[in-house]
Amino acid sequence: MTYNQFLLAAAFTLARKHRPTWNHILKRVTCRCGRDLPCRVRHRVPIDRGHWPGEV
Numbered sequence: 001m002t003y004n005q006f007l008l009a010a011a012f013t014l015a016r017k018h019r020p021t022w023n024h025i026l027k028r029v030t031c032r033c034g035r036d037l038p039c040r041v042r043h044r045v046p047i048d049r050g051h052w053p054g055e056v
Contacts, residue, residue: 003052007045014043 016032018039023030031039
């Protein structure tokens with residue numbers, strides 16, 4: 001797996017996790033992570049390119 005493939009997989013995972021959804025308890029639309037919209041949670045990529053095996 002290349003670093004670019006890893007970044008793409010991480011982006012798709014975050015896109016699935018952070019999208020509007022109906023909250024039945026609060027009876028309104030919230031982010032799937034549980035925060036109010038707009039969700040401004042900043043996610044860091046856990047591995048940077050310099051620490052990726054096989055890439056310099």
